[in-house]
Amino acid sequence: MKFAVIVFPGSNCDIDCYKAVEETIGQSVDYVWHTATDLSAYDAILVPGGFSYGDYLRCGAIARFAPVMAEVVKAAEAGKYVLGICNGFQILTEAGLLPGALLRNRDLKFLCHPSPLEVVNASTPFTNQYRQGEVISIPIAHGEGNYYCDDETLARLQQNNQIVFRYANGGNPNGSVHDIAGICSERGNVVGMMPHPERAVSQLLGSEDGKRMFTSILNAWREQHDAAVNS
Numbered sequence: 491m492k493f494a495v496i497v498f499p500g501s502n503c504d505i506d507c508y509k510a511v512e513e514t515i516g517q518s519v520d521y522v523w524h525t526a527t528d529l530s531a532y533d534a535i536l537v538p539g540g541f542s543y544g545d546y547l548r549c550g551a552i553a554r555f556a557p558v559m560a561e562v563v564k565a566a567e568a569g570k571y572v573l574g575i576c577n578g579f580q581i582l583t584e585a586g587l588l589p590g591a592l593l594r595n596r597d598l599k600f601l602c603h604p605s606p607l608e609v610v611n612a613s614t615p616f617t618n619q620y621r622q623g624e625v626i627s628i629p630i631a632h633g634e635g636n637y638y639c640d641d642e643t644l645a646r647l648q649q650n651n652q653i654v655f656r657y658a659n660g661g662n663p664n665g666s667v668h669d670i671a672g673i674c675s676e677r678g679n680v681v682g683m684m685p686h687p688e689r690a691v692s693q694l695l696g697s698e699d700g701k702r703m704f705t706s707i708l709n710a711w712r713e714q715h716d717a718a719v720n721s
């Protein structure tokens with residue numbers, strides 16, 4: 491399986507994502523610069539966190555126009571796995587691949603700490619190795635992680651089981667609607683989340699709870715692949 495980690499000017503979690511793929515599932519992974527115009531070689535696209543284009547205008551608002559984004563949209567439409575983490579989530583909402591928007595944190599402060607998360611949907615390609623309702627610990631690190639969507643969109647997200655993670659144990663660090671920490675597209679192959687699973691892949695980092703996001707992706711891909719081979 492082949493992973494791409496997209497790198498924008500200002501990305502700062504690209505190396506963590508690369509290492510997480512290498513060390514948790516040992517699959518092939520490349521850094522792909524934001525000017526790239528062909529992602530056809532990749533099965534999964536990771537849009538990492540950071541401060542793309544200095545967060546000018548609005549987080550993700552400029553990155554969404556980078557040449558590589560047309561390819562990310564194409565990959566998502568083709569059913570490939572696309573995971574946006576933190577700034578990556580902001581970019582995916584700006585690009586229209588996921589509904590809603592990320593606003594400034596309720597208390598207008600940058601927040602950086604471990605956060606308990608409930609796995610609400612354990613049947614996406616990114617969460618199949620978790621149990622539904624399980625509470626895991628994954629760190630957050632953002633200034634604009636306050637997920638907002640209107641009531642109609644929230645109802646649709648609930649109906650389609652598109653809420654993947656919620657802040658758990660009564661904590662909602664940033665004011666997100668319905669405590670939402672991560673969502674998926676209708677088809678489930680695109681996920682965006684504010685917490686950083688790539689920063690939770692070893693006890694040295696404080697948690698290993700993020701590892702299963704990467705093993706989930708590999709598991710989903712293998713299942714899809716075996717099904718295609720056997721059909």
Ligand SMILES: NC(=O)CC[C@H](N)C(=O)O
Binds near residue numbers: 541575631634
């Ligand atoms: N770690 C990140 O990706 C941060 C995202 C964005 N720069 C914010 O502060 O909200």
